[in-house]
Amino acid sequence: MPRVLRLVAACALTVAAVLPSSAAAKVPQGFFGVMVDGPATETPGILEREAPRIRAAGAQTVRFAIDWASAQPYATAAEVPEAERARFTDVDGVPTDLSRSDRIVRLLAAQGLRPLPVILHAPDWAAKFPGSLLTDPRRYASPPSGPEPYARFVAALARRYGPTGSLWSTVPPQRRRPIRTWQVWNEMNLNVFWNEPDFQEGYVPLLRATRAAVRAVDPRALIATGGLTNGSVPAWTALRRIYEAGGRGSFDVVAIHPYTRSAAGVLATVRATRRVTAARGQRTIPIVLTEVAFSSSGGDSPDARRFATWDTTERGQADRLRSTFRLLARQRRALGIGGVSWYTWLSPQARRANWSSYAGLSRLSGDRIVRKPALLTYRTTVRELSR
Numbered sequence: 001m002p003r004v005l006r007l008v009a010a011c012a013l014t015v016a017a018v019l020p021s022s023a024a025a026k027v028p029q030g031f032f033g034v035m036v037d038g039p040a041t042e043t044p045g046i047l048e049r050e051a052p053r054i055r056a057a058g059a060q061t062v063r064f065a066i067d068w069a070s071a072q073p074y075a076t077a078a079e080v081p082e083a084e085r086a087r088f089t090d091v092d093g094v095p096t097d098l099s100r101s102d103r104i105v106r107l108l109a110a111q112g113l114r115p116l117p118v119i120l121h122a123p124d125w126a127a128k129f130p131g132s133l134l135t136d137p138r139r140y141a142s143p144p145s146g147p148e149p150y151a152r153f154v155a156a157l158a159r160r161y162g163p164t165g166s167l168w169s170t171v172p173p174q175r176r177r178p179i180r181t182w183q184v185w186n187e188m189n190l191n192v193f194w195n196e197p198d199f200q201e202g203y204v205p206l207l208r209a210t211r212a213a214v215r216a217v218d219p220r221a222l223i224a225t226g227g228l229t230n231g232s233v234p235a236w237t238a239l240r241r242i243y244e245a246g247g248r249g250s251f252d253v254v255a256i257h258p259y260t261r262s263a264a265g266v267l268a269t270v271r272a273t274r275r276v277t278a279a280r281g282q283r284t285i286p287i288v289l290t291e292v293a294f295s296s297s298g299g300d301s302p303d304a305r306r307f308a309t310w311d312t313t314e315r316g317q318a319d320r321l322r323s324t325f326r327l328l329a330r331q332r333r334a335l336g337i338g339g340v341s342w343y344t345w346l347s348p349q350a351r352r353a354n355w356s357s358y359a360g361l362s363r364l365s366g367d368r369i370v371r372k373p374a375l376l377t378y379r380t381t382v383r384e385l386s387r
Helices: 046-056 082-087 099-110 147-161 166-170 200-217 235-244 263-279 314-335 373-385
Strands: 032-035 061-067 089-091 094-096 114-120 181-184 222-225 254-257 287-292 337-342 362-365 368-371
Touching: 032 373, 046 099, 061 099, 061 337, 094 147, 099 114, 099 147, 099 166, 114 147, 147 166, 147 181, 147 200, 181 200, 200 222, 200 235, 222 254, 235 254, 235 263, 254 263, 263 287, 263 314, 287 314, 314 337, 314 373
Parallel strands: 032 061, 032 337, 061 114, 114 181, 181 222, 254 287, 287 337
Antiparallel strands: 089 094, 362 368
């Protein structure tokens, strides 16, 4: 029997035993997911209403962002304005507010959905480029000034949401969905998320410190790289740079965001990524697509000229989703694909907006949520491909 990849069901990273060829396209529980962000997490009441619909669509893993800067905006208790003190608790000496992530994790767990967090954005006190977002465009994308504060924060999240996490003491056992995989930052090979040349020089120490801190809390936890995307530095080149900087052994899962023209292009990115891991002696390390999508602006987005390769109509978006999911399911064992999450569940109302504002399975139109053709296609395709 071929070697079975070690993955974690907690975030769509389980590879099941070898199946007969007739069932080769079937995927294990947890393989399919979605991202929730934008209006789904920022508008009061929407996620409460949408979480049951996410489950009904067949998604099993839900990726969401934990904003470090919002959770720990002050370095010490003395800096917290008196009017804000009630919302913070002391975590390793840092005032911390986890109410937003508490809410999201509870909502997802109540629906039997596995939360997959990506932790990013350094607070001013821990940023390499501190300053106002209005006066310094580097601020939003600033890497941490050093790895330790970030690592301590993610370890605190593991103590809150991991298998023995304090949150679960208030949740019935049948509704507990502990987080076992932690994604370290997002798209570091783009300067809109990591605005420093040679990102790998600072990122590899961050990975290493975070893995050590989280494993001290949960020895079986997995660390995923931030999603490496196809920009001026392609995902596979960015991964090679991580290895060259000494990153081997500092992560357990490779995450990619293969934005491209077609299902074939998505698969080509996976293959190129696998060649890099194989060259470094990691032929079986899981590759997970923590974002994949096609814009449905139909040319409305100003980005359509720059990113025309993945812009289409709403009907075209649905067709590309189906072909991508089917192809990934067929190739998952051969390439060690651990899972795929669609970006995103719900898009804002958009007009002449960034391409990503058209990527959702649903979209806002005034006060209404419009279900796009891609949502029905997601549901039927996941049902077709799941055991």
